[in-house]
Amino acid sequence: MITAPTLKQIGRHLTALLCAIALSGNNAIAADGQTVHGPQRLLYVGNSFYYYNNSLHGHVNRLLSSALPKPERETLQSFSVTISGGHLRWHNVGAYLDAGIGDSAFNDNNEIVASSQSTKFDAVLMMDCSRCPYDEATRSIFHEQVREKGEAIRARGATPILFMTWAYADKPDMIEILSREYISAGKENDMQVVPAGVAFSRSLKNRPELALHASDRRHPSLAGTYLAACTVLASVYHLDPRGSGYAAGLPEADARFLQTIAWETVRELAQ
Numbered sequence: 254m255i256t257a258p259t260l261k262q263i264g265r266h267l268t269a270l271l272c273a274i275a276l277s278g279n280n281a282i283a284a285d286g287q288t289v290h291g292p293q294r295l296l297y298v299g300n301s302f303y304y305y306n307n308s309l310h311g312h313v314n315r316l317l318s319s320a321l322p323k324p325e326r327e328t329l330q331s332f333s334v335t336i337s338g339g340h341l342r343w344h345n346v347g348a349y350l351d352a353g354i355g356d357s358a359f360n361d362n363n364e365i366v367a368s369s370q371s372t373k374f375d376a377v378l379m380m381d382c383s384r385c386p387y388d389e390a391t392r393s394i395f396h397e398q399v400r401e402k403g404e405a406i407r408a409r410g411a412t413p414i415l416f417m418t419w420a421y422a423d424k425p426d427m428i429e430i431l432s433r434e435y436i437s438a439g440k441e442n443d444m445q446v447v448p449a450g451v452a453f454s455r456s457l458k459n460r461p462e463l464a465l466h467a468s469d470r471r472h473p474s475l476a477g478t479y480l481a482a483c484t485v486l487a488s489v490y491h492l493d494p495r496g497s498g499y500a501a502g503l504p505e506a507d508a509r510f511l512q513t514i515a516w517e518t519v520r521e522l523a524q
Contacts, residue, residue, distance in 0.1 A: 291490035292375035292412070295331040296354070298346055298402075299380040300339035302418055305472045308333055312482035312501055313490075319499040320492045330355060330370060340391075341381040341398040347405040350374055377406045378447065378489065380416040383471060386434035387427055399438040414489060415439050415446045419453035419477070422466040428454045447488045449481040452518045456480060456511065463507060476503060476511060483515030488522075 295310075303309045310333045318326050332354050336343050353372045360366050379402060386395040403413040417435040420427035431450050439446040453465055465477035473481060479501045483494040495516050500508035 291329075291492075293328055293330065294355075294371065294374045294376075295329075295489070296349060296374045296377045296411075297331065297333040297335075297379075297416075298341075298344050298349065298377055299333075299335055299416065300382060301335065301337050301472060302380065302383060303333055304335045305467070306475050306478040306501075309478055309482055309485070312478055312499075313485050315499045315501070316482055316486045316494060316497055317490065317492070319497045320486070320494075339382060340385055340394075341379060341402060342394060344379075344402070346377060346379070346402045347409065350377070350406065350409045350411060374409075374411045376412040376414055376489070377402075378414045378416050378485070380418055383418050383421075386438075387430050392434060395434060396438055396441070399444070400442055403442045403444060413442070413444050415444050416485075417446055417448050417450040419450040419465070419473075419481075422464075422470040425454065425457065445488070447485055448518055448522060449484045452480055452484045452515050453477065455518055456514045459514070460510060463510070475501060476507060479503060479508065480511040480515055483512050484519060487516050487519035 297303055297310050306312070310331045314329075314331060317329055321329075334344065334349055334354075354374075355370065356368055356372050357365050358368045379399075381395050381398065382391075385391045399413075399415065406413040415435055415438060418431060420431060428450050432448070435446050435450070438444070456463065456465060463476055464474050465480060466472065467474050467477075482501075483497075486492050486494050493516055494512040495509070497508075497512060503511075
């Protein structure tokens with residue numbers, strides 16, 4: 254259980270963290286309209302933090318379907334490449350971008366057919382292992398890998414984006430170092446940072462009884478994955494998740510709360 258003093262400590266740091274993250278990306282947020290301004294083809298590169306609960310990108314896709322007219326939604330594609338317990342250095346991102354991912358699809362008869370869409374990715378949303386930026390022994394490797402992967406991504410005409418992971422349920426103070434290192438890496442490499450970790454901390458500060466972690470205290474619960482998905486929707490696609498018709502099976506009040514946390518977190522960063 255998170256103690257009250259820890260929550261107060263997190264609260265004191267959030268304003269500074271939000272201001273710092275804002276400096277790492279200058280993307281505008283579409284507050285009034287729901288026209289998407291984001292990658293048409295996005296590749297998620299990460300680990301089990303992505304694939305828990307039937308995959309983060311699947312929930313983002315359902316949020317997109319709720320937010321956009323069908324013709325516009327159908328222009329957007331995403332794919333996810335994950336390795337269990339994966340470090341960023343385990344991923345050959347350049348090879349992924351060269352592999353022609355998505356060059357085939359299933360038709361209504363469940364037959365494989367050639368895809369009519371481009372296989373060129375516009376952006377890559379990448380994370381490192383949940384402790385890699387946090388532990389002193391692997392911190393320099395994290396920064397090295399962000400730089401190297403970013404160069405490989407840009408060399409292929411795509412935009413690298415960082416996905417900030419969250420603190421463990423029993424180690425909430427992890428967010429101070431995680432956010433610091435992701436923010437620093439974003440500034441150093443001119444990359445946008447998706448502040449999922451900060452959104453987790455804000456949610457737990459306001460509603461500690463709403464569990465965002467699975468029983469292992471690391472991986473996301475369904476609510477945690479949903480919050481992360483809403484944060485991706487708001488920061489990568491610049492769409493307001495509030496009032497979305499997709500709630501991932503969560504109680505409506507919980508979904509509305511998480512939508513608001515995600516939107517307000519990202520909105521503050523864009524100020």
